[in-house]
Amino acid sequence: MNISDVERDALYKVIYARRDVRREFLDKPIADDVLARILSAGHHAPSVGFMQPWDFILVTEQATKQAIKQGFDLANAESAAQFSEDKRAAYQNIKLEGIVESPLGICVTCDRQRNGPVVIGRTIKPEMDLYSTVCAIQNMWLAARAENIGLGWVSIIHDQVLRDTLAIPDHIDIIGYLCLGYVSKFKSKPELEEFGWLPRENLERLIHKEKWSVKND
Structure with a gap:
């Protein structure tokens, strides 16, 4: 299936317009069919050994x-x-979260035991299942933006808060808590x-050819 120039340009537009939304x-509310598309985009992410280790808690x-917000406040002070x-x-x-303000939260987890202890592609780099789940989050982020829905990833919270609040079993890894909703x-x-915390890096300085090279200022 070939991608048309219009479809290609739309993809790049979504990538460049993606934002980590906190306010x-x-x-x-997000309509059920829209949410289903976003979750389906996550479920169609690449996964090592096609193990699809993710789950989504709404x-x-x-x-x-x-x-969850109380857990964030403690971790944020820390x-x-x-x-x-x-x-x-x-x-x-x-402002680093929109936990209470957003109409929907999604906790994304990784079941590292799914499909057994030996998985194609994870035999040498066992953390590949975690990376696969991050790919699912990125797919959801882009899909949400294509639906004109904001998404923010809350990482300033201890896993145990989410584990206790959402009754997540001990053998399940917590990858991220996401806030979703339409925005103004x-x-x-x-x-x-925009805040001036850090500038965007110069891409040219991040590209190496053949071997790692030290870039001068």
Whole structure:
């Protein structure tokens, strides 16, 4: 199946327009068919040995979100203390989640025991199942953006909070907690770039030919 120029351009548009959304969520539910498309996009991600190790826990109850938000608040304070004093003030002014504001949360997990202990492609790099699940999240992120739905990945939270709140078994790895919802607007640049936390790296400096090379400023 060939991809037309129009379809190619649409894909690149979605990639460049993808944002990690933490604010501007609207109180508007995501229709079942739209959510099904986003989850199906995740389920069609590449996976090592075709093991498809992911599961998706959908969170809509406000009480559940509040419990997760409390876990974020504790982890966020712990994280802030790790930055230098000048960076800490800037860090504390950045909104880093939309757990309560977003209409839907999705906890994405990885079952590393799925399809047995020996899996094609994981025999030398056993962490490939974790990477496969991250690919599923990226597919969902792009699919959500194509649906004009914002998605934010909350990583500042201890796994045990999600494990206890969502009754996740001990043998299941937690990969990410995602906040999804329609938003009033998408930013023209990633929020941390716009905020001045860090600039985008120069791609040319990240490309090496044949062997690793040290790039001079």
